[in-house]
Amino acid sequence: MTVHSSEPGRAGAGDKRDRILDAAERIFAEHGFFASRVAEIAREAGVADGTIYLYFKNKDDLLISLFESRMERVNDLLARTLAQHEPVDRLKVFIHTYLGLVRDQPAAAEVLTVELRQSSKFMKQYANPRFGEFLRMLAGVVADGQAAGQLDATIPAPVAARMIFGLLDEMALAWLLSDKTTDTSPQSRDKKFDIVRAADWVGALITQGLERRS
Amino acid sequence: MTVHSSEPGRAGAGDKRDRILDAAERIFAEHGFFASRVAEIAREAGVADGTIYLYFKNKDDLLISLFESRMERVNDLLARTLAQHEPVDRLKVFIHTYLGLVRDQPAAAEVLTVELRQSSKFMKQYANPRFGEFLRMLAGVVADGQAAGQLDATIPAPVAARMIFGLLDEMALAWLLSDKTTDTSPQSRDKKFDIVRAADWVGALITQGLERRS
Amino acid sequence: MTVHSSEPGRAGAGDKRDRILDAAERIFAEHGFFASRVAEIAREAGVADGTIYLYFKNKDDLLISLFESRMERVNDLLARTLAQHEPVDRLKVFIHTYLGLVRDQPAAAEVLTVELRQSSKFMKQYANPRFGEFLRMLAGVVADGQAAGQLDATIPAPVAARMIFGLLDEMALAWLLSDKTTDTSPQSRDKKFDIVRAADWVGALITQGLERRS
Amino acid sequence: MTVHSSEPGRAGAGDKRDRILDAAERIFAEHGFFASRVAEIAREAGVADGTIYLYFKNKDDLLISLFESRMERVNDLLARTLAQHEPVDRLKVFIHTYLGLVRDQPAAAEVLTVELRQSSKFMKQYANPRFGEFLRMLAGVVADGQAAGQLDATIPAPVAARMIFGLLDEMALAWLLSDKTTDTSPQSRDKKFDIVRAADWVGALITQGLERRS
DNA sequence: GATGAATGAGGCTTCATTCAT
DNA sequence: GATGAATGAAGCCTCATTCAT
Numbered sequence: 001m002t003v004h005s006s007e008p009g010r011a012g013a014g015d016k017r018d019r020i021l022d023a024a025e026r027i028f029a030e031h032g033f034f035a036s037r038v039a040e041i042a043r044e045a046g047v048a049d050g051t052i053y054l055y056f057k058n059k060d061d062l063l064i065s066l067f068e069s070r071m072e073r074v075n076d077l078l079a080r081t082l083a084q085h086e087p088v089d090r091l092k093v094f095i096h097t098y099l100g101l102v103r104d105q106p107a108a109a110e111v112l113t114v115e116l117r118q119s120s121k122f123m124k125q126y127a128n129p130r131f132g133e134f135l136r137m138l139a140g141v142v143a144d145g146q147a148a149g150q151l152d153a154t155i156p157a158p159v160a161a162r163m164i165f166g167l168l169d170e171m172a173l174a175w176l177l178s179d180k181t182t183d184t185s186p187q188s189r190d191k192k193f194d195i196v197r198a199a200d201w202v203g204a205l206i207t208q209g210l211e212r213r214s
Numbered sequence: 215m216t217v218h219s220s221e222p223g224r225a226g227a228g229d230k231r232d233r234i235l236d237a238a239e240r241i242f243a244e245h246g247f248f249a250s251r252v253a254e255i256a257r258e259a260g261v262a263d264g265t266i267y268l269y270f271k272n273k274d275d276l277l278i279s280l281f282e283s284r285m286e287r288v289n290d291l292l293a294r295t296l297a298q299h300e301p302v303d304r305l306k307v308f309i310h311t312y313l314g315l316v317r318d319q320p321a322a323a324e325v326l327t328v329e330l331r332q333s334s335k336f337m338k339q340y341a342n343p344r345f346g347e348f349l350r351m352l353a354g355v356v357a358d359g360q361a362a363g364q365l366d367a368t369i370p371a372p373v374a375a376r377m378i379f380g381l382l383d384e385m386a387l388a389w390l391l392s393d394k395t396t397d398t399s400p401q402s403r404d405k406k407f408d409i410v411r412a413a414d415w416v417g418a419l420i421t422q423g424l425e426r427r428s
Numbered sequence: 429m430t431v432h433s434s435e436p437g438r439a440g441a442g443d444k445r446d447r448i449l450d451a452a453e454r455i456f457a458e459h460g461f462f463a464s465r466v467a468e469i470a471r472e473a474g475v476a477d478g479t480i481y482l483y484f485k486n487k488d489d490l491l492i493s494l495f496e497s498r499m500e501r502v503n504d505l506l507a508r509t510l511a512q513h514e515p516v517d518r519l520k521v522f523i524h525t526y527l528g529l530v531r532d533q534p535a536a537a538e539v540l541t542v543e544l545r546q547s548s549k550f551m552k553q554y555a556n557p558r559f560g561e562f563l564r565m566l567a568g569v570v571a572d573g574q575a576a577g578q579l580d581a582t583i584p585a586p587v588a589a590r591m592i593f594g595l596l597d598e599m600a601l602a603w604l605l606s607d608k609t610t611d612t613s614p615q616s617r618d619k620k621f622d623i624v625r626a627a628d629w630v631g632a633l634i635t636q637g638l639e640r641r642s
Numbered sequence: 643m644t645v646h647s648s649e650p651g652r653a654g655a656g657d658k659r660d661r662i663l664d665a666a667e668r669i670f671a672e673h674g675f676f677a678s679r680v681a682e683i684a685r686e687a688g689v690a691d692g693t694i695y696l697y698f699k700n701k702d703d704l705l706i707s708l709f710e711s712r713m714e715r716v717n718d719l720l721a722r723t724l725a726q727h728e729p730v731d732r733l734k735v736f737i738h739t740y741l742g743l744v745r746d747q748p749a750a751a752e753v754l755t756v757e758l759r760q761s762s763k764f765m766k767q768y769a770n771p772r773f774g775e776f777l778r779m780l781a782g783v784v785a786d787g788q789a790a791g792q793l794d795a796t797i798p799a800p801v802a803a804r805m806i807f808g809l810l811d812e813m814a815l816a817w818l819l820s821d822k823t824t825d826t827s828p829q830s831r832d833k834k835f836d837i838v839r840a841a842d843w844v845g846a847l848i849t850q851g852l853e854r855r856s
Numbered sequence: 857g858a859t860g861a862a863t864g865a866g867g868c869t870t871c872a873t874t875c876a877t
Numbered sequence: 878g879a880t881g882a883a884t885g886a887a888g889c890c891t892c893a894t895t896c897a898t
Binding site: 034091113114142145149150151152154155156159160162163165166167168169170171173174193198201202204205206207208209210211212213 | 380
């Protein structure tokens with residue numbers, strides 16, 4: 001806001017790119033990719049329409065870059081958090097961390113959860129390496145548990161990772177859509193269900209299943 | 215299928231509406247809703263552009279109607295199939311039936327899986343009652359199992375249903391995207407993984423969890 | 429309503445043509461020519477869309493035929509009424525008769541007044557002979573008065589006729605637009621001004637002008 | 643007129659808006675509002691189709707804006723001209739000025755005269771304040787004459803104003819339609835009648851009426 | 857004659873992208 | 878680098894008209 005765009009220095013440039021990404025995150029989250037207008041993102045970012053094309057090749061590239069940026073954050077946080085816990089706890093930690101991210105950064109979650117899917121259509125060519133990284137990290141946690149004998153090895157770890165992601169993703173989506181308000185203030189946090197409790201349920205289902213243990 | 219389109223009578227009307235829905239299913243599955251052109255759907259259906267608007271209010275209505283039609287099919291098949299099995303088997307049957315549908319009707323699955331999500335954006339107002347029905351049916355299966363003492367009751371049945379759907383949905387998506395070809399002939403069935411085996415894994419995860427049982 | 433369309437006899441045909449014209453009058457008056465839909469006229473007339481094309485070449489022809497029909501009524505009534513009065517009274521009678529028609533048949537007046545003008549655009553080629561007849565009748569009344577020495581002959585009768593028509597037309601338009609309700613029941617006649625009194629004013633202006641006579 | 647379009651500065655913006663209005667005036671005058679194509683206006687104005695929507699909300703807004711612009715010109719000229727004449731002459735001056743405008747700016751007159759009427763249909767909601775201003779100015783001239791004892795006060799000034807406008811409008815219309823050529827060069831001015839002489843006739847009718855004065 | 861489902865040309869409008877300043 | 882006015886391709890949808898029944 002108070003930064004003079006005419007100021008010298010390279011902070012301005014990275015600044016502007018980030019501001020555009022932040023704006024895109026909010027706009028995409030609110031309207032979806034296709035219903036979002038480049039002009040609106042520009043306005044939200046406080047830059048001219050054309051400026052966006054100085055930092056991104058086109059609208060698609062803006063979405064892809066946003067994915068990469070946010071997935072990188074997610075992966076970084078997960079990697080750092082997992083490293084601070086014992087292998088035996090890592091599956092639970094993964095789940096809690098992921099759903100905590102959803103709660104704390106709903107706009108980012110909306111983009112990753114909702115748009116990733118629709119975009120998988122027009123982005124089949126785009127490999128989406130960060131998401132692969134995410135899945136490999138999760139599969140790694142499972143595989144480690146299997147190797148340690150803690151987890152059953154019947155289900156291949158990559159398949160289990162995929163299933164767990166589906167589960168997390170659906171809970172995230174249900175939570176995101178359960179509240180119509182875009183208000184993110186604390187008092188409006190009382191959405192229809194508590195995603196933290198949901199994390200425990202997710203953990204319970206994944207580790208023990210639904211079947212009653214004698 | 216067995217209706218002769220040259221038959222006299224008003225079967226023609228339903229016929230044409232169905233042809234348009236079938237065409238929309240294929241086109242939406244191939245390109246996604248937004249990238250699909252009404253004109254292309256008309257061409258695929260073998261009708262004039264304007265004809266579509268005799269049966270559907272607009273492009274959005276076409277998508278919504280397609281959802282309702284296909285979800286209705288899914289719900290009908292599930293309801294019929296569940297009725298033919300003992301309560302104790304119904305969760306497994308549900309899973310197998312659903313993933314079997316995905317395998318046999320990939321275009322419908324693509325629309326339901328991929329587009330449902332993106333559209334949840336512009337269809338938040340649209341209640342999507344068939345999907346609610348689907349979730350309630352699944353929750354009913356879980357609740358019955360809990361009531362019978364077969365399943366643990368820690369997780370509320372509706373939440374469990376949601377998680378199971380997420381799991382199924384993700385497996386469906388992974389399977390659908392794992393094969394670039396739209397070819398559905400038998401020899402191209404050898405996609406990257408076998409969705410029937412996946413059904414067993416899904417069932418295993420849901421019932422027993424990942425944790426190793428002594 | 430109670431006429432069976434399958435009844436033999438030629439009354440049915442003329443009947444249907446008239447019903448279509450009546451419907452067109454109402455719809456054109458309500459929405460204007462361009463904003464009126466052929467399908468709506470058909471519905472209002474209680475016939476199928478295609479039926480209109482059995483009686484009229486196209487939408488334009490429907491408007492032109494409507495003009496001719498209504499102008500013929502107007503001309504007939506004027507001719508009959510004028511014949512019943514002395515030449516010296518005919519100018520006043522003409523004015524009163526015309527504005528009385530406007531009051532009693534507002535839908536017809538709306539079409540003649542409003543649509544005639546806009547249509548003069550796309551109907552320059554269409555000679556509009558009935559309107560010429562109307563003007564000649566009015567010019568005849570003026571010319572007779574001039575010949576009898578009752579009226580001043582400075583202004584050529586055809587020009588005077590045109591001016592008088594403009595005056596009448598504007599009063600008709602002002603009256604028509606002054607009441608938003610389409611209600612034509614007696615008690616709703618109290619529009620913003622009384623067109624009968626206006627007729628007297630019109631007569632006064634035309635015969636004596638605005639200038640104060642000593 | 644004298645503005646160089648190649649001049650730098652933001653004169654370009656107003657310039658372009660005016661060019662679009664001028665083009666719309668010509669096209670609407672030639673084909674009428676409904677038969678006019680936005681694309682043709684754009685071509686006539688030498689801009690892209692989309693450019694029109696930078697200055698006007700839609701086609702309707704273009705027509706309304708055109709009205710306001712031209713009526714403003716008319717009102718301005720009338721106000722300025724009336725101010726330069728004695729009250730006793732103002733009615734005649736008004737008439738001459740108005741019909742002179744019609745002769746000098748036939749396209750504008752065509753739009754105001756022909757389209758105003760048809761548009762009264764779809765613009766009943768649009769208050770059309772400039773036209774009200776015009777009528778009030780004319781009514782003021784009449785009222786002043788009445789107050790000065792020059793004009794008879796039997797007819798309320800607003801009604802008289804309306805009648806006078808009807809008269810002027812009809813003369814304008816007759817003159818405009820009397821010449822099929824769109825050519826406005828001096829030598830094609832010899833239309834079927836001379837509108838300046840008509841102005842005298844209009845003045846005569848309005849002030850003295852048709853009745854012969856002894 | 858009557859029907860009304862079907863047609864398909866064509867218009868208004870949007871919006872990603874460019875480029876002169 | 879930054880701007881934002883301008884572009885123009887392209888899509889959704891309407892609706893007058895036709896024609897098989």
